[in-house]
Amino acid sequence: MNEPTLRIILVDDHASVRDGYRRLLDAEPGLQVVGVAARADEANALVAQVEADVALVDLSLKGSSGIEAIRGMLARRPALKILVLSMHEDGGHITQALRSGAHGYLSKHCEPEDVIDGIRGVAAGKRVFSPAIAQVLAEAASDDTSAFAQLTPREFDVLRMRVQGESANTIATSMQLSPKTVLNNLTSIRQKLAAENDVQLMHLAARHGLLRL
Template sequence: MISILLVDDHAIVREGYRSLLAKQPGLQVVAEAGDSAQAYRLFKEFQPDLVITDISLPGSSGLELIARIRQRRADAKILVFSMHQNPGFAGQAMRAGALGYVTKSSPPEELLRAIHEVYAGRHALSADIAQALALEKLGSERIALETLTVREFEILRLLVDGRSNDEIAQTLNISPKTAGNCHYLIKRKLGVASDIELTRLAIKLNVLNLLELSAPG
């Protein structure tokens, strides 16, 4: 039986989700709280297997609650259940120590799936948040790509084509040392550690097609 502490400042919302969880075999809401301070007291008292909390709470926020709980018990399993669909909120919740983030607009099955994932110690995101986070990451990687100079972009094209630093130096009439330095700078700018990661990123961002367009002739 998974014991749950449910934290939300709207009693009617708690009632709705408590009845949903009560119908599920193996789940039991052992305590409820309407604010962060009460939630922390109940966490200490009941030691639940899982905490489901909103981020927007009266007084200190759900983020503060997550951090306090994790400080008290490093292995605490916390799932955020929030109306906020902004991936920035999800990122903050994860940094604070939550394992999962599900939006209130998600179907009930997503919440139930996330409960079991988080209880098992795995990360869980509702589909809308997972998509938003992926798009945000893709956006930051595209911005990083735009920081490359024309020379670095040309070297990237040759690297993805499987050329060595010596071959690149010969092709572009630069020294092997300059080619090596640029190779290092490209990886650093794009946030990758290896040539395999560099190629994967190029494929993901559809850079190969861009590079073909920029290739001579």
């Protein structure tokens, strides 16, 4: 008896990447791409419109983030399995993606076969990680003072955008928050990370791989 086809959503802001993975996955027996999205709001709307088993999600999206998309999709469809496919291999991104509900995390440097296996793995209820990602998680587990572990997913997103040079108003618009809420989050972030200003935040982010100076 044939296994049911796994229905997949692709969330990536590069059309060429989406098209490439759509061709790859649709050519694989038992897999079918049922929708694509380039932004968090598009992904959130999509899961309300189509039945899907797995979402393959990049963390760098235009005007939003994959972490925001993960939270929104799971709020609308809790049974959805999330597999992150990202160029970010630092502990901050990995930890926050898992906190937001991701079931697996693969590096974009992995082979196409690893992505296919990863999709099937998370659909079967397994945790799936690239070897490099697993190593980062192992190192983070032995470091109780991991800088970003104490931030909430929203604070992490605010920090990520701030150290990339975005203003509080731009962050507020992107994340659909009030400017006051963003400023309050920035205050909380500085307190938690013991940073007095944005320059110290940038150096801390660079030291932990969140920002490339």
